[in-house]
Amino acid sequence: MGRFRKLGVAVVLAAIAGTTLAACGGDGGGGSEGSDAKVLKLWHYESDNSAMGIAWDKAIEIFKTEHPGVEVQFERKAFEQIQQNAGMILNSTEGPDIMEYNKGNATAGLLSSQGLLTDLTAETEKRGWDKKLSPSLQTTARYSDKGVMGDGNWYGIPNYGEYVMVYYNKDLFDKNGVAVPTTYDEFTKAMDTFVAKGITPLAEAGAEYPAGQLFYQLALAKADRSFVDNYQLYKNPVDFKADPLKAGAQAFADYVAKGYVAKDSASLKAEDMGTAFISGKVPMIVSGSWWYGRFKDEMKANWDSFLFPGNKLNAGSSGNLWVVPTSSKAKSLAYDFIDITMRPEIQALIGNNGGVPVAADASQITDPKNKKLIENFNTVSQQDGLAFYPDWPVPGYYDVLVSGFQSLINGSKTPDQVLDAIAKPYSDGVKEITGK
Amino acid sequence: MALTEIEPAKPRRKRRGGGAGYWLYLLPGAVLFILVIGAPLAGTLYLSLTKWSGVGDPTFIGFDNYTRLFQDEVFWTSFKNTLAMIVAMVVVPTLLGLLLAAVLFDVIARRFKPRTAAALRAAFYLPQVLPVVVAGIVWGWILRPDGAFNSLLDSIGLGALRHDWLGDPHTALPSVMAVMIWVQIGYPIVVFMAALQRVDPELYEAAEVDGANWWHRFRSITLAQIRPETFVVALTCTIAALKVFGPVFALTRGGPENATNVPSYFAYFTFFKKLQVGYGSAISTVLTLIIVVVAAVFIWLQYRSERQDREV
Numbered sequence: 142m143g144r145f146r147k148l149g150v151a152v153v154l155a156a157i158a159g160t161t162l163a164a165c166g167g168d169g170g171g172g173s174e175g176s177d178a179k180v181l182k183l184w185h186y187e188s189d190n191s192a193m194g195i196a197w198d199k200a201i202e203i204f205k206t207e208h209p210g211v212e213v214q215f216e217r218k219a220f221e222q223i224q225q226n227a228g229m230i231l232n233s234t235e236g237p238d239i240m241e242y243n244k245g246n247a248t249a250g251l252l253s254s255q256g257l258l259t260d261l262t263a264e265t266e267k268r269g270w271d272k273k274l275s276p277s278l279q280t281t282a283r284y285s286d287k288g289v290m291g292d293g294n295w296y297g298i299p300n301y302g303e304y305v306m307v308y309y310n311k312d313l314f315d316k317n318g319v320a321v322p323t324t325y326d327e328f329t330k331a332m333d334t335f336v337a338k339g340i341t342p343l344a345e346a347g348a349e350y351p352a353g354q355l356f357y358q359l360a361l362a363k364a365d366r367s368f369v370d371n372y373q374l375y376k377n378p379v380d381f382k383a384d385p386l387k388a389g390a391q392a393f394a395d396y397v398a399k400g401y402v403a404k405d406s407a408s409l410k411a412e413d414m415g416t417a418f419i420s421g422k423v424p425m426i427v428s429g430s431w432w433y434g435r436f437k438d439e440m441k442a443n444w445d446s447f448l449f450p451g452n453k454l455n456a457g458s459s460g461n462l463w464v465v466p467t468s469s470k471a472k473s474l475a476y477d478f479i480d481i482t483m484r485p486e487i488q489a490l491i492g493n494n495g496g497v498p499v500a501a502d503a504s505q506i507t508d509p510k511n512k513k514l515i516e517n518f519n520t521v522s523q524q525d526g527l528a529f530y531p532d533w534p535v536p537g538y539y540d541v542l543v544s545g546f547q548s549l550i551n552g553s554k555t556p557d558q559v560l561d562a563i564a565k566p567y568s569d570g571v572k573e574i575t576g577k
Numbered sequence: 578m579a580l581t582e583i584e585p586a587k588p589r590r591k592r593r594g595g596g597a598g599y600w601l602y603l604l605p606g607a608v609l610f611i612l613v614i615g616a617p618l619a620g621t622l623y624l625s626l627t628k629w630s631g632v633g634d635p636t637f638i639g640f641d642n643y644t645r646l647f648q649d650e651v652f653w654t655s656f657k658n659t660l661a662m663i664v665a666m667v668v669v670p671t672l673l674g675l676l677l678a679a680v681l682f683d684v685i686a687r688r689f690k691p692r693t694a695a696a697l698r699a700a701f702y703l704p705q706v707l708p709v710v711v712a713g714i715v716w717g718w719i720l721r722p723d724g725a726f727n728s729l730l731d732s733i734g735l736g737a738l739r740h741d742w743l744g745d746p747h748t749a750l751p752s753v754m755a756v757m758i759w760v761q762i763g764y765p766i767v768v769f770m771a772a773l774q775r776v777d778p779e780l781y782e783a784a785e786v787d788g789a790n791w792w793h794r795f796r797s798i799t800l801a802q803i804r805p806e807t808f809v810v811a812l813t814c815t816i817a818a819l820k821v822f823g824p825v826f827a828l829t830r831g832g833p834e835n836a837t838n839v840p841s842y843f844a845y846f847t848f849f850k851k852l853q854v855g856y857g858s859a860i861s862t863v864l865t866l867i868i869v870v871v872a873a874v875f876i877w878l879q880y881r882s883e884r885q886d887r888e889v
Contacts, residue, residue, distance in 0.1 A: 228632035255633040405722035408744030537851030547833035
C-alpha cells in the first residue's frame with residue numbers, strides 16, 4: 142500500500158507542478174511580452190491555393206526573414222475543427238500563439254467574454270491597424286464584455302473582406318437579349334425575360350446559406366443602418382412583422398411564385414447552386430465574393446458581377462480574424478505577424494489572387510476582374526454598407542433560417558408564418574445573450 | 578476422464594474463496610467501463626442540470642433544462658420521427674430480412690448453388706460496409722431534383738412524378754426511411770442466414786416428408802429455431818434507430834422544417850450549433866434513458882422466451 146501512496150503523491154505533485162508552470166507561461170501583458178520567444182505556433186484554415194492561403198504563406202516567409210532564429214510552427218486546421226473545439230483548445234496549454242478564428246458573437250465574442258483572447262486594443266492603436274479598417278469592418282473586430290460585437294475592445298484583426306453580389310453569365314444575357322440591369326426594376330424585368338423564355342433566372346440553394354442571404358438582400362433594400370444595428374447588435378428590439386423583414390419575406394415568396402427561383406430548389410446546397418452557374422445552366426446567382434476565384438478558374442462562359450441593384454446595404458463583413466489566445470507565449474511575435482499581413486504587398490497578394498483585401502493599394506492590383514471585385518467592395522465598405530449576415534445574431538440561427546426559407550420555396554408556409562417561425566428563436570437567442 | 582478430475586475442484590474453490598477472487602478479473606473491464614462510459618455519463622448528467630455555452634463555468638439550474646425539454650415542440654417531433662426510423666430500421670428490415678434469408682437459404686441455395694446464395698447475401702450486405710455518410714451523400718445525389726431518380730422517372734414515362742424528394746417536408750421522411758431500409762437490410766439477412774445454418778436439416782427433411790409446404794416450414798421451423806437471433810437483431814437495430822445520426826446529417830440535416838429531425842441530431846445541433854451544452858446534455862440523457870429501458874425490456878423478453886423454451 143505504501144508504494145501506491147508514494148506513487149499517488151508523486152502524481153499529485155507532478156500535476157501541481159504542471160499547472161504552476163503553465164500558469165507562469167501565459168499571462169496577459171504588454172506589447173513586448175514574448176518578444177524573446179523562439180517559437181511562433183500559428184494555425185489557420187485557408188487552403189494553400191486560396192487567395193488568403195497564398196498571402197499568408199508569403200507573410201510567414203517574410204516573418205522568418207525578419208525574425209531569424211524564430212521557428213514558425215504552422216499547422217493547417219479544418220474550419221470545423223477550430224469552430225467546434227476552439228474553447229477547449231484555448232483553455233488548455235496546447236493552443237497556438239496566433240490563430241485564424243471566425244468573427245461573430247457566438248465565436249470570437251464568446252471566447253473574448255470568457256477571457257480566452259488577448260485584448261489587442263493598445264497594439265491596434267500603436268500599430269495603426271484601426272486606421273486601415275473602415276467602421277463596418279471594425280464591427281467584427283471589437284466586442285463588449287458580454288461578447289457582443291460592434292464596440293468595446295479589439296479582440297481580432299481582419300485582413301480581408303467579403304460581400305454578396307449578383308454574378309451573371311454574359312453569354313446567356315447576350316443570347317437572350319437581356320441588358321445588364323442597373324436598377325432594381327431592370328433587374329426584375331431581366332428576370333421576367335428569362336422566365337418568359339423558360340429559363341429560371343436565379344439558381345438557389347434552399348438547404349444552405351444562399352436562400353437566407355437572398356432574403357436578407359431583399360430586406361436590406363428597405364433597410365437603413367439603424368435596422369442593421371438593431372438586428373445585429375441588439376440596440377433595439379426588432380419587429381419581424383414590419384419592414385424591412387416583412388418586405389424581404391414577401392419578395393422572396395414572390396420570387397418563387399414568379400419563377401425567378403425554382404420551386405424544387407429547397408434541398409439543393411450552395412455547391413449545387415455554384416456548379417449550376419459554372420456549367421452555364423442558369424444566368425444568375427446572388428452570392429458572396431468567396432466564389433470569385435473559383436469562377437475565374439472554372440467557368441468557360443464569360444461572366445461578370447454587379448452589386449445587388451438598388452441596395453446601399455449588402456450582406457458582407459470583414460473576413461475571419463487573427464486572434465491571439467490569452468495563453469500565447471509569443472504575443473509580441475504574434476503582433477509582428479499580424480502587422481506583416483497588413484502590409485501593402487501582402488494585401489496586394491490577396492487581391493491579385495481573387496480575394497478582397499482590406500487595405501490594398503488599388504494600383505497594385507493588376508487583373509481587371511480582381512480590380513472590379515475590390516472596387517465594388519470599397520464602394521460598399523466606404524458607404525458603410527456592410528450589413529453582415531442574417532444568421533449572425535444568435536447561435537444556431539443559420540438552421541432556423543434554412544428551415545424557414547425552405548418552407549417558402551416549397552410553398553408550405555406563408556411569408557407571415559415564416560416570419561413567426563424565425564422571430565421566436567431570434568428573440569430567445571437575444572435574451573440568452575443580453576439577459577433582456 | 579480429465580473432465581471428472583476438474584469438475585469437483587470448482588465447488589471446492591468456490592466454497593473457500595466465496596468467489597471473491599474472481600472480482601480481480603473484472604477489474605480491467607470495470608476500470609474501462611468507468612473511464613469510457615461511467616464518467617462521461619455522470620458528466621453529461623451533471624451538465625444537463627446546468628446552463629453552459631461550452632467555455633467558462635457552467636451555472637447550476639436544477640431541472641430547468643428538463644422542464645424546457647418536455648415543452649419543446651422540436652423534441653417531440655424528433656421522437657415522432659424516431660418511431661418512423663424504428664419502422665425503417667427495425668420492423669421492415671427484420672421482416673424483409675427474415676423472408677429474404679429464408680428464400681436465399683431454403684430456395685436459392687437448393688435450386689442453384691450455395692455460392693449463388695452467398696453472392697446475393699454479400700450483395701445485400703454491401704450497404705452495411707459503406708460508410709453511412711458516403712451512402713448518405715450518394716443517395717442525396719440520387720434524390721436531388723435533377724438527380725438519377727427523377728431522370729429514371731422521366732425515362733419510364735413517369736415524369737409527372739418528378740419531385741424534390743428531400744426538400745419537401747411531406748416526402749423527406751419517407752425518402753430517408755427508404756434509404757435506411759436499403760442500408761439496414763443486409764444485417765438481418767446475414768445474421769438470419771448464419772442462424773439457419775445451425776438448424777438441423779433433418780427437421781426440414783422430416784417436415785417435407787410429412788407434406789409441409791414452404792410456408793409451413795418457414796413458420797414452424799425457421800421462425801421458431803432462430804428466435805434468439807431475431808431478438809438480437811431487433812434489439813441492436815432498435816438501439817441503432819434510436820440513436821441514428823449519420824444518415825440524417827448527410828441527407829437532410831434534420832430538415833426541411835424538422836421533418837427528419839431525430840433526437841441525436843437535435844442534441845448535436847443544440848450542443849455545437851446553438852452552444853447550449855446543458856440543454857443538449859438533457860436531450861442526450863433522456864435519449865440514453867430511453868435506450869437503456871428499451872434494451873432492458875428486450876433482454877427481459879429474450880430471457881423469458883428462453884426460459885419458456887427450457888421449460889418446454
